[in-house]
Amino acid sequence: MNKPLIVDAHLDLSMNALEWNRDLREPIEEINRREEGMTDKPDRGKATISFAELRKGNVGLVVATQIGRYVAPDNPLPGWHSPEQAWAQTQGQRAWYEAMEEEGQMILIKDKAGLEKHLALWSDGQPNDDKPIGYAFSIEGADSFITPAYVERAYEYGLRAVGPAHYGPGRYANGTDSSGRLNSMGQELLGRMDALNMILDVTHLCDDAFWHALEIYKGNIWASHNNCRKFVNHNRQFSDDMILALAERDAVIGVALDAWMMVPNWVRGVSTPKGMNCNMEIMANNIDYICQLTGNANHAAIGSDLDGAFGREQCPYDLETIADLQKIVGILKNRGYSDEDIEKVTNGNWIRFMKRAL
Numbered sequence: 001m002n003k004p005l006i007v008d009a010h011l012d013l014s015m016n017a018l019e020w021n022r023d024l025r026e027p028i029e030e031i032n033r034r035e036e037g038m039t040d041k042p043d044r045g046k047a048t049i050s051f052a053e054l055r056k057g058n059v060g061l062v063v064a065t066q067i068g069r070y071v072a073p074d075n076p077l078p079g080w081h082s083p084e085q086a087w088a089q090t091q092g093q094r095a096w097y098e099a100m101e102e103e104g105q106m107i108l109i110k111d112k113a114g115l116e117k118h119l120a121l122w123s124d125g126q127p128n129d130d131k132p133i134g135y136a137f138s139i140e141g142a143d144s145f146i147t148p149a150y151v152e153r154a155y156e157y158g159l160r161a162v163g164p165a166h167y168g169p170g171r172y173a174n175g176t177d178s179s180g181r182l183n184s185m186g187q188e189l190l191g192r193m194d195a196l197n198m199i200l201d202v203t204h205l206c207d208d209a210f211w212h213a214l215e216i217y218k219g220n221i222w223a224s225h226n227n228c229r230k231f232v233n234h235n236r237q238f239s240d241d242m243i244l245a246l247a248e249r250d251a252v253i254g255v256a257l258d259a260w261m262m263v264p265n266w267v268r269g270v271s272t273p274k275g276m277n278c279n280m281e282i283m284a285n286n287i288d289y290i291c292q293l294t295g296n297a298n299h300a301a302i303g304s305d306l307d308g309a310f311g312r313e314q315c316p317y318d319l320e321t322i323a324d325l326q327k328i329v330g331i332l333k334n335r336g337y338s339d340e341d342i343e344k345v346t347n348g349n350w351i352r353f354m355k356r357a358l
Contacts, residue, residue, distance in 0.1 A: 004343055005122055006325050007350040009063040009254040009303035010203075010225035012140070014093035016049065016307050024050050025105060028321055042269060046311030048321045051105055054133055057323030060122040061109070061347070063224055063303070064097065064135040066090040066159070069166050070143035077168050079143070086144035094157065097135070107132040110158045112358050119351065136354065138201060138224065141166030141175070148172075148189040155196050160358060162193055163201035163224070165209060173213070175204040176236045181212040194219045199357050202246070203303075207235060214245055220357040221249050225256040225303035227286045232264050240293060247294040252349045254303020255286045259314045262286070266314075273317035280316045280324070284331045287345055297341035301349045302328070 016022045020041065022031050028050040038044040054062070068086035069079035080086040100106040109115050118134040138161035145151055151162065164186055165175030172186035182190070190213065193200060200221045202210055214221070223246060229237040238246075238253070246253060259278045260266035266276060273279070290300040306315060306322050318327065332342050 003058050003326055004329065005061070005119075005347045006057060006059045006302060007061045007347045008059050008306075008322070008325065009222070009252075009301060009350055010138075010140075010256070010305050010308070011049065011062045011064055012067060012305075012308045013049070013062075013064045013135075014096045015065070015067055015309075016047070017096050018089075018092060020047075020307075022047060024100075025103075026050060028053050041309075043307070043309070043311030043313060046313050047307055048311060048315065048319065049307045050321075051133060053321040053323045055128050055131065057321070057325050058122075058128065059133070059322060059325060060128060060131065061118065061134040061350070062136075063138050063161065064106075065138050065140045066093045066144070067140040067166070068093075068144040069141050070171055072169075075168060083144060083146045083171065087146055087150070090139065090144045097137075101132075104130075104132055107134050108158050109134045109136045109354075110160065110358065112355055115351070115354055115358055136160055136358070138199075139163065140201075141170060141204070142172045142186075142189060143170050145172070145189065148185055148192055151189060151192050151198070152196065155198065159198075161199035161201050161222070161224070162189070163203050163205075164189060164213070165204050165206070167204065173209045174206045175209075176206065178206050179208050180206065181208045182216075187216065190217050193217075197357070202251075204236075207239075207242075210242060211245075214249070220353070221246065221251045222353060223251060223253045223303075225254045225305045225308075227256055227261045228289050230289055231282070231285060232261055234261075236261060243290055243293055243299075247299045250298075250353075252299055252301050252353050253290055254301050254350075255283055255290075256303055256305040257283060257315045257319065258305050258308065258310055259316070262316070268314070272313070273315065278316055279318045280327050280331055283316065283328060284335065287328070287332070288335065291341075297337070297344045298349060300345055302346065 068089035071079035
């Protein structure tokens with residue numbers, strides 16, 4: 001099959017722009033050249049994402065994030081010391097997206113009509129060199145909502161998906177490496193989201209919060225970037241029971257490319273992709289496992305998380321830039337996947353979900 005449209009359901013674009021100080025309008029070579037010799041972050045000089053590389057890979061539709069975590073005084077994780085500061089950070093990120101829209105680099109997808117118009121543009125047979133990257137708006141961790149009612153403000157400016165937690169304990173829900181069900185504010189937040197027909201992103205919810213959320217949330221649910229516990233036995237990944245429960249809700253799971261989520265026993269700053277044999281075949285293993293477990297190709301997709309605080313030092317060694325997501329097509333074809341099922345994985349599952357949910 002020809003190079004299909006790819007939908008990537010998790011990219012921290014504004015975080016790269018504001019916290020890593022990367023101008024995504026520049027060529028990827030220039031972004032990395034400017035970071036030569038920098039040591040403040042482990043992925044300096046190893047970025048994989050620019051607008052040009054997205055277009056080169058036909059990645060024309062993404063789910064782009066806001067992120068601003070609040071950390072309590074005894075929380076060792078990085079983050080902001082008050083929800084108000086975290087809110088301000090996410091609003092700065094929003095301002096960057098709006099600036100990119102004004103320049104024609106991006107376009108916000110808020111509803112089904114906007115989605116269909118954008119898909120028509122990207123399938124018109126013309127070169128995509130100057131086409132805007134479509135983005136649905138998500139927030140990774142709800143800590144920056146000063147009160148649950150802030151989700152309604154966010155909905156007004158276009159936010160359509162909310163992941164209530166990130167790493168550790170959160171103001172609304174507990175995330176990766178923590179435990180406990182949703183607190184009262186978290187339950188109120190989900191109620192307000194339900195009323196707005198928003199998408200609940202169960203990525204990063206700890207096991208207790210995951211099952212609690214599935215129990216009380218009535219609306220659309222997805223997992224933007226998660227892998228299988230079958231391969232890496234850690235609470236950041238989904239167990240078989242979780243995958244099957246999501247399939248029952250007609251959810252879609254985006255497979256991520258962070259190496260520690262792909263191969264067991266990864267040690268940050270020590271392990272290397274080649275040393276751990278971390279390649280795109282392992283991405284395909286996760287996609288295939290979800291398909292085999294659920295009995296069809298309707299629930300596996302891509303949520304790469306590329307440049308989500310890691311770069312080429314911690315992603316498959318056969319991926320230089322995000323344009324290499326296209327390699328998944330040949331890998332799945334070699335495993336016997338039909339063109340129809342490959343299209344579901346690369347774009348169709350997310351598009352079907354968004355047409356229903358937006």
